[in-house]
Amino acid sequence: xxxxxxxxxxxxxxxxxxxxxxxxxxxxxxxxxxxxxxxxxxxxxxxxxxxxxxxxxxxxxxxxxxxxxxxxxxxxxxxxxxxxxxxxxxxxxxxxxxxxxxxxxxxxxxxxxxxxxxxxxxxxxxxxxxxxxxxxxxxxxxxxxxxxxxxxxxxxxxxxxxxxxxxxxxxxxxxxxxxxxxxxxxxxxxxxxxxxxxxxxxxxxxxxxxxxxxxxxxxxxxxxxxxxxxxxxxxxxxxxxxxxxxxxxxxxxxxxxxxxxxxxxxxxxxxxxxxxxxxxxxxxxxxxxxxxxxxxxxxxxxxxxxxxxxxxxxxxxxxxxxxxxxxxxxxxxxxxxxxxxxxxxxxxxxxxxxxxxxxxxxxxxxxxxxxxxxxxxxxxxxxxxxxxxxxxxxxxxxxxxxxxxxxxxxxxxxxxxxxxxxxxxxxxxxxxxxxxxxxxxxxxxxxxxxxxxxxxxxxxx
Amino acid sequence: xxxxxxxxxxxxxxxxxxxxxxxxxxxxxxxxxxxxxxxxxxxxxxxxxxxxxxxxxxxxxxxxxxxxxxxxxxxxxxxxxxxxxxxxxxxxxxxxxxxxxxxxxxxxxxxxxxxxxxxxxxxxxxxxxxxxxxxxxxxxxxxxxxxxxxxxxxxxxxxxxxxxxxxxxxxxxxxxxxxxxxxxxxxxxxxxxxxxxxxxxxxxxxxxxxxxxxxxxxxxxxxxxxxxxxxxxxxxxxxxxxxxxxxxxxxxxxxxxxxxxxx
Numbered sequence: 001x002x003x004x005x006x007x008x009x010x011x012x013x014x015x016x017x018x019x020x021x022x023x024x025x026x027x028x029x030x031x032x033x034x035x036x037x038x039x040x041x042x043x044x045x046x047x048x049x050x051x052x053x054x055x056x057x058x059x060x061x062x063x064x065x066x067x068x069x070x071x072x073x074x075x076x077x078x079x080x081x082x083x084x085x086x087x088x089x090x091x092x093x094x095x096x097x098x099x100x101x102x103x104x105x106x107x108x109x110x111x112x113x114x115x116x117x118x119x120x121x122x123x124x125x126x127x128x129x130x131x132x133x134x135x136x137x138x139x140x141x142x143x144x145x146x147x148x149x150x151x152x153x154x155x156x157x158x159x160x161x162x163x164x165x166x167x168x169x170x171x172x173x174x175x176x177x178x179x180x181x182x183x184x185x186x187x188x189x190x191x192x193x194x195x196x197x198x199x200x201x202x203x204x205x206x207x208x209x210x211x212x213x214x215x216x217x218x219x220x221x222x223x224x225x226x227x228x229x230x231x232x233x234x235x236x237x238x239x240x241x242x243x244x245x246x247x248x249x250x251x252x253x254x255x256x257x258x259x260x261x262x263x264x265x266x267x268x269x270x271x272x273x274x275x276x277x278x279x280x281x282x283x284x285x286x287x288x289x290x291x292x293x294x295x296x297x298x299x300x301x302x303x304x305x306x307x308x309x310x311x312x313x314x315x316x317x318x319x320x321x322x323x324x325x326x327x328x329x330x331x332x333x334x335x336x337x338x339x340x341x342x343x344x345x346x347x348x349x350x351x352x353x354x355x356x357x358x359x360x361x362x363x364x365x366x367x368x369x370x371x372x373x374x375x376x377x378x379x380x381x382x383x384x385x386x387x388x389x390x391x392x393x394x395x396x397x398x399x400x401x402x403x404x405x406x407x408x409x410x411x412x413x414x415x416x417x418x419x420x421x422x423x424x425x426x427x428x429x430x431x432x433x434x435x436x437x438x439x440x441x442x443x444x445x446x447x448x449x450x451x452x453x454x455x456x457x458x459x460x461x
Numbered sequence: 462x463x464x465x466x467x468x469x470x471x472x473x474x475x476x477x478x479x480x481x482x483x484x485x486x487x488x489x490x491x492x493x494x495x496x497x498x499x500x501x502x503x504x505x506x507x508x509x510x511x512x513x514x515x516x517x518x519x520x521x522x523x524x525x526x527x528x529x530x531x532x533x534x535x536x537x538x539x540x541x542x543x544x545x546x547x548x549x550x551x552x553x554x555x556x557x558x559x560x561x562x563x564x565x566x567x568x569x570x571x572x573x574x575x576x577x578x579x580x581x582x583x584x585x586x587x588x589x590x591x592x593x594x595x596x597x598x599x600x601x602x603x604x605x606x607x608x609x610x611x612x613x614x615x616x617x618x619x620x621x622x623x624x625x626x627x628x629x630x631x632x633x634x635x636x637x638x639x640x641x642x643x644x645x646x647x648x649x650x651x652x653x654x655x656x657x658x659x660x661x662x663x664x665x666x667x668x669x670x671x672x673x674x675x676x677x678x679x680x681x682x683x684x685x686x687x688x689x690x691x692x693x694x695x696x697x698x699x700x701x702x703x704x705x706x707x708x709x710x711x712x713x714x715x716x717x718x719x720x721x722x723x724x
C-alpha cells in the first residue's frame with residue numbers, strides 16, 4: 001500500500017483507490033473514493049486540487065468532507081447539536097465532555113463556496129440577505145443556516161462576542177434576528193497587566209490580568225450551564241478534566257505532526273493536507289475520537305517518510321511561513337507548484353494548538369487558553385509568536401494571506417510583515433486569495449514566484 | 462555572449478539584446494501588447510535581431526519576464542518582474558536602494574540591499590488606482606494620447622483633488638470636475654497625485670534613498686513630480702525606464718547561461 005510520496009490529481013486518486021482496495025485497504029465507515037464527493041455533494045473544487053497519495057490523507061479528506069453527513073446522522077440518533085461560533089477551539093472542548101452532545105463550527109461554511117465552486121450560491125444568497133462581498137467569506141454561513149442544505153439546524157448556538165471580528169459579529173447578530181437563538185459569551189480584548197495588577201500566565205508565553213481570566217472563566221461557567229441543560233446532566237469537573245485530556249491528545253498529535261512536517265529537510269506531507277489537519281483542532285470536525293485516530297495515522301505516515309527521507313516536496317523548495325488560512329484551498333497546491341513549501345503556519349488559531357493546562361481547575365485552564373487566542377490580543381503579540389516560529393522552523397520567507405473582506409484588523413497583515421521584516425529580515429508578501437482564485441493565477445503566481453526568487457537569492461549570500 | 466530579455470507586460474512588450482562582454486545594449490524594441498502574445502514577442506525579438514544585425518543563433522539565452530512571460534514559449538526560462546527590474550535598475554544605477562515601478566496593471570516598490578539584491582518588495586493587488594491603467598483611463602476619457610497626457614500634467618497650476626480609491630468611481634469624479642470647468646491639466650495632475658499617494662503607501666516607512674522610478678509610466682514627468690512630493694524625498698528616473706525589466710531579464714539570462722556553462 002505504501003508508495004513513493006507524491007501528489008495526485010483526483011483522477012489519479014481514482015486509480016490509486018482501486019489499487020489500494022485490491023491490496024486490502026481498510027477504511028472507516030465514512031471511507032470511499034474521493035470522487036464521490038464531486039458526484040454526491042458537488043465538491044467540484046476537488047477536481048482542481050492535488051492530494052497526498054497516502055491512505056492516511058485519503059482518510060483525512062473523507063473525514064473532512066463527510067462532516068455534514070456525520071452531523072445529520074448524529075441528529076438522527078438523538079444527539080444534540082451545538083454550533084460553536086467564533087471561539088476557535090474552546091467551547092467544543094466543553095461540549096465533547098458531555099455525552100450526547102456534538103459540537104461543530106458553522107463558521108467552517110466559509111470553505112463551502114470554494115469546495116462547491118460557488119455552485120451552492122451561498123455567497124450570492126448572503127448578498128441577498130444584506131451581507132455583501134465587503135464581508136469575509138464566512139458570510140456563507142448565514143444562508144447555510146437558512147437553507148438547511150449543509151449542516152443541520154443546531155439545538156444550541158454559542159457565540160463569543162466582544163474581541164471578535166466585526167464581520168463575524170454582524171453576521172451572528174443577523175442570524176439571531178432571523179430567529180436562531182444565540183447564547184453569547186463575552187471575550188474581552190486581551191491586554192497586558194497594568195503595573196501592580198495581578199497577572200496570569202497564559203499558554204503561548206502570554207500574560208493577561210487575572211481579572212480578565214476571572215471574567216472569561218465565569219463566562220465559560222455560564223456556557224457550561226447551557227451545555228448541561230441541553231445534555232440533561234451536569235458538567236462535572238471530572239468530566240471536563242477528562243475532556244481537556246482528550247482535547248490535549250488532539251493537540252499533542254498536531255504539535256508532533258507540525259514538528260515532523262515543518263522541521264524535516266523536505267516536506268513529508270503537502271501544505272494542503274497540513275492545513276486541513278491543523279483545522280481539526282478547532283472543533284474536531286465533529287468527532288473528537290476520530291480526529292485523534294486520523295491525526296495518529298497522518299503522523300505515522302509523516303514520521304515514516306522522514307525516516308526514509310522520502311518527501312512530497314524536496315529540500316530545495318523555499319521554506320515559507322504561511323499566515324492565515326486561504327479562502328481557496330488550491331492556493332496551497334500552487335505555492336508548492338511554484339517552488340515553495342510550508343515550514344510553519346499561523347492559521348489564526350494558534351491557541352488551539354497549545355496544550356490546555358491539566359494542573360489547573362478545568363474552567364480556569366480553559367479560560368486561560370481562550371484568552372491566548374491570537375484574535376483577541378494585539379497584532380504585535382501574534383507577530384511575536386510568528387517570529388519565534390519562523391526562527392524555530394527556519395523560514396526563508398513569510399506569506400501573509402489576506403482574507404477578502406475580513407476586518408478583525410484591516411492592517412494586521414502589514415503590521416505582521418513589518419515586525420517580521422524588522423526582527424528577521426526575511427522577505428515577506430501579503431496576498432489576497434478569494435474563494436476561487438483561478439482568474440488571479442497570473443498575479444498570484446508573480447507574487448509568490450517573486451517571493452521565492454528573493455528568498456533563493458538570499459541563499460547565495 | 463549575447464543574451465535577450467523580453468518583458469511581456471500587460472500594456473506593452475519590450476525586448477533588449479545585450480552583449481555581456483562589451484556590457485552594452487545592442488538593440489531594443491517595443492510594441493503594444495495584444496492577444497497573440499507570443500507572436501508579438503517573437504516579432505519584436507526578430508526586429509531587435511535585425512536592428513543589431515544578428516542571427517538568432519548568436520543569442521545564447523533568452524529570459525522572459527512580465528505579466529505575459531509564460532506565453533513567451535521560445536524563452537529559455539522565466540523570471541518575475543521584481544527580480545528583473547531590480548537587476549536592470551541596479552545595472553544602470555548601482556546606488557539604487559528603492560525602486561518604484563508602475564506597470565500597466567500593478568505597481569511595485571522594491572527594496573534593494575547593497576549589491577543590488579532584492580531585500581523585500583510590495584505590490585498593490587486591490588485596485589487599479591495605483592497603476593498605469595488609471596492613466597490610460599484618463600487619457601481615453603480626455604481623448605488624448607500618452608505623450609499629450611504627460612504634457613498636460615506638466616501644465617497644471619492647481620492639481621484637482623481626486624478622492625476616490627476606485628478607478629471607476631474616480632472616472633465619475635473626473636467627469637464631474639470637467640463639467641465644473643476644472644482645467645484639464647489640473648485634472649491630470651490630480652490623477653497623478655492620487656496615484657502617487659497610493660504607490661507611496663506601498664513603500665511604507667521604509668523607502669531608503671536613493672529612490673529610482675522605473676517602468677513606462679516613469680516617462681511621464683508629472684508622475685515623477687507627484688511621487689517625489691508624496692515621498693517627500695528626491696526621486697530619480699532610471700535611464701530608459703521602459704526597458705529596465707527587459708534589460709534585467711537579459712542580464713539574468715547571461716548570469717544563468719554562465720552558471721550552466723561547463724567551466
